[in-house]
Amino acid sequence: MKVSQFIISFITLALVIPFSNAYDPSPLQDFCVAVGNLNNGVFVNGKFCKDTKQAKADDFFFSGLNHAGNTDNDVKSNVTTVNVDQIPGLNTMGISLVRIDYAPYGQNPPHTHPRATEILVLIEGTLYVGFVSSNQDNNRLFAKILHPGDVFVFPIGMVHFQVNIGKTPAVAFAGLSSQNAGVITIANTVFGSKPPIYPEVLAQAFQLDVNVVKDLEAKFPSKN
Structure with a gap:
């Protein structure tokens, strides 16, 4: 009897533990607007949260993604990030957004996001994009040439890039599956x-x- 109970307990743990570690805990309130003030705050996902009764519409709002970023730099691109630092209401929501502007022949050089998968949609121009799989998958390159309206996904943690192969500026928007995806530019x-x-x-x-x-x-x- 004890042996069978042990087996059942072991199987139960084996099934439950992977799922319990796979995702962040579900929020137990509607939202958790991040604040810098430690007074009367609750620490959640790296941020302190304000009293929900004090939340306002501006906590969930950002304006400015209609403006092109400055691409006058070495890589000829600019990433405008909209994450929990720009929209406090994103805290605990597991999502963020970026606008990427590329000058002609500009690039978003090889980089990774340690905490997020990225899905990119091209709005203007022509991009050559791709990611490289891990050593276990023999570092295969998955690449496509994108035209306006095309979408490409970069899996979490994979080294990836985008290059404007056209003679005109390019614009893309990307969603990331983290409120703060992080970025590691390889070079x-x-x-x-x-x-x-x-x-x-x-x-x-x-x-x-x-x-x-x-x-x-x-x-x-x-x-x-």
Whole structure:
């Protein structure tokens, strides 16, 4: 009897634990508007929440995504982020939004979002987009050329990119499955870490001459 009870308990735990760890707990209130003031606040998902009776429409509002971002930079693109820092009412909702502007031949360079899957829709222009799967999947490239109205998905954690291959500006909007998806730009992270990674380490990892690595590291520190 004890053996059968143990087996049943084990199977129950095996079934329940994966599901209990798969998602954030469901909110037990309508919303949890983030505030910076610690007084009388409840700490949820990295933010303190105001009394729900004090919430107002502006807590769920952002204006300005109709304006193009400044693409006068090295990569010729600009990401306008609308996450919990811009809309406090997004706290605990598990969703955010970005607008991406690309100058002709500009790019959103290879990067990852550690906490979110991204779904992108192209509004104007022509983009070459893609992501690379993990080592376990032999680092396969999944890529497409997008035209206005096309949609592409970048799975959570995968290195991905977008490049404007047209002669005119491009505009895209993307939704992310996190209130604060995070971003790790590969080149900035690897070659612009503070303090720098030893050049000899990166030279061996990337199969580059150590002087090439030193030159790359000299280009990035001020951008982190």
